[in-house]
Amino acid sequence: MKPVAQISKYLRESKHSETLLVNQLSLNRADNNQQVFKFGFGQSPFPVPVEISQALAESAYRKEYMSVQGHPPLREAIADFHKIQEGKDWHSDNIIIGAGSKILLFCVMAAFEKAEIVVPAPSWVSYEPQAKLAGHKVSWLETTFSDKWKISAEQLDSFCTQRETPEIPLLLILNYPSNPTGQTYDSQQLAELAEVMRKHNVIVIADEIYSLLSYGSSGEKQSSVADYYPEGCIVSSGLSKWCGAGGWRLGFMYIPQALTGLLNTVIGVASETYSCAPSPIQIAATKAYQEIELADNFLIKQIKLLDEISQYCADELTKVGIKVHCAQGGFYLFPDFSNYTEKLAKQNITTSEQLTSALMNDVGVALLPGSAFGMNESSLTTRLAFVDFDGNQVNNNQVTHAQFGQVKSGIEQLCMWLSKL
Numbered sequence: 001m002k003p004v005a006q007i008s009k010y011l012r013e014s015k016h017s018e019t020l021l022v023n024q025l026s027l028n029r030a031d032n033n034q035q036v037f038k039f040g041f042g043q044s045p046f047p048v049p050v051e052i053s054q055a056l057a058e059s060a061y062r063k064e065y066m067s068v069q070g071h072p073p074l075r076e077a078i079a080d081f082h083k084i085q086e087g088k089d090w091h092s093d094n095i096i097i098g099a100g101s102k103i104l105l106f107c108v109m110a111a112f113e114k115a116e117i118v119v120p121a122p123s124w125v126s127y128e129p130q131a132k133l134a135g136h137k138v139s140w141l142e143t144t145f146s147d148k149w150k151i152s153a154e155q156l157d158s159f160c161t162q163r164e165t166p167e168i169p170l171l172l173i174l175n176y177p178s179n180p181t182g183q184t185y186d187s188q189q190l191a192e193l194a195e196v197m198r199k200h201n202v203i204v205i206a207d208e209i210y211s212l213l214s215y216g217s218s219g220e221k222q223s224s225v226a227d228y229y230p231e232g233c234i235v236s237s238g239l240s241k242w243c244g245a246g247g248w249r250l251g252f253m254y255i256p257q258a259l260t261g262l263l264n265t266v267i268g269v270a271s272e273t274y275s276c277a278p279s280p281i282q283i284a285a286t287k288a289y290q291e292i293e294l295a296d297n298f299l300i301k302q303i304k305l306l307d308e309i310s311q312y313c314a315d316e317l318t319k320v321g322i323k324v325h326c327a328q329g330g331f332y333l334f335p336d337f338s339n340y341t342e343k344l345a346k347q348n349i350t351t352s353e354q355l356t357s358a359l360m361n362d363v364g365v366a367l368l369p370g371s372a373f374g375m376n377e378s379s380l381t382t383r384l385a386f387v388d389f390d391g392n393q394v395n396n397n398q399v400t401h402a403q404f405g406q407v408k409s410g411i412e413q414l415c416m417w418l419s420k421l
């Protein structure tokens with residue numbers, strides 16, 4: 001028997017997720033009683049509010065399958081919540097609930113027979129594999145440190161004009177605030193991009209999973225591509241980040257009416273794959289989205305702490321010559337070590353993977369290499385998740401360095417390692 005021959009070539013050749021690999025290296029070090037600073041894996045450090053956990057406990061008896069599209073009261077609560085929080089004008093009939101927004105991203109891709117998926121480099125690790133699993137072509141739009149790792153309207157326009165396959169639909173995935181860069185787009189940038197999208201009939205998936213955790217210095221709420229291009233903009237989000245409930249697996253997607261037939265097809269893909277999001281989770285999520293005041297209080301606390309920790313990290317890294325932009329939301333910074341190119345080369349470190357391996361082996365600092373996010377192998381970029389602290393200590397009034405936990409010591413170790421090069 002030769003089963004390997006029948007296994008998808010792409011899956012056979014795909015590397016293990018580098019996110020999980022770093023996690024494994026961290027565990028190996030921990031097993032040997034060596035210290036590890038876990039900047040690799042970026043899940044929310046904050047506990048789900050007790051009222052919401054309580055709602056989940058009370059709904060454990062809900063064993064029935066729910067509708068594939070999702071529990072109607074939950075879809076209504078999501079529409080109302082995002083109207084109040086972000087001014088979104090959504091009808092609940094255009095919302096689909098999934099077991100996390102990740103599977104919904106895949107369902108949308110699977111709904112197309114052939115499509116070209118375009119993503120900025122760097123972008124979140126799963127877009128490219130999902131697109132390939134769905135049999136699509138993937139294109140990257142390169143960005144730079146001085147662009148704050150963002151694409152411009154001119155760049156998108158020129159890409160669309162010169163496409164090699166204009167006959168197949170183009171789906172752009174735009175994630176803001178971004179994993180891995182922590183950067184976001186302001187209203188003017190989104191409006192300019194929207195104009196180009198409309199001109200070239202681009203379908204955009206706005207991955208707004210971190211939008212409620214925005215803490216840009218302007219203090220403005222995060223705007224959306226959907227504000228400027230409602231007819232072509234799908235929005236995805238969920239409970240994982242703002243509600244600290246990644247493992248609950250509850251996400252949603254808003255698919256506009258104008259993308260005729262798409263919502264029904266996505267519901268079809270959902271019905272042939274996951275059937276429905278878990279029923280008890282949908283009930284608890286309904287409460288999470290209905291309790292606006294509870295959410296607001298929780299968000300204020302998280303944002304304050306995340307903002308201060310990310311600023312602390314960015315300041316300390318900048319002091320030692322690492323190029324890094326302050327985060328504007330979410331859990332990540334994207335430090336660029338290019339000022340150390342020569343010193344690192346003397347240690348035989350010329351790729352981001354070699355850099356992250358050396359940092360892990362020498363001082364137990366776990367970062368992810370920029371290459372995992374679509375950056376060129378030789379770009380000395382990394383992703384730093386600054387959430388290795390105890391989110392139970394979140395406090396409304398005061399943020400102290402004591403709350404930064406392992407993050408502070410990890411940054412110190414990283415800077416010390418650089419100083420010894």
Ligand code: PLP
Pocket residue numbers: 099100101102103124175178179207209237238239240246249250251
């Ligand atoms: N999009 C981005 C950018 C993410 O970072 C994540 C989670 O890590 C997701 C989507 C998926 O989130 P979930 O499936 O938990 O809703």
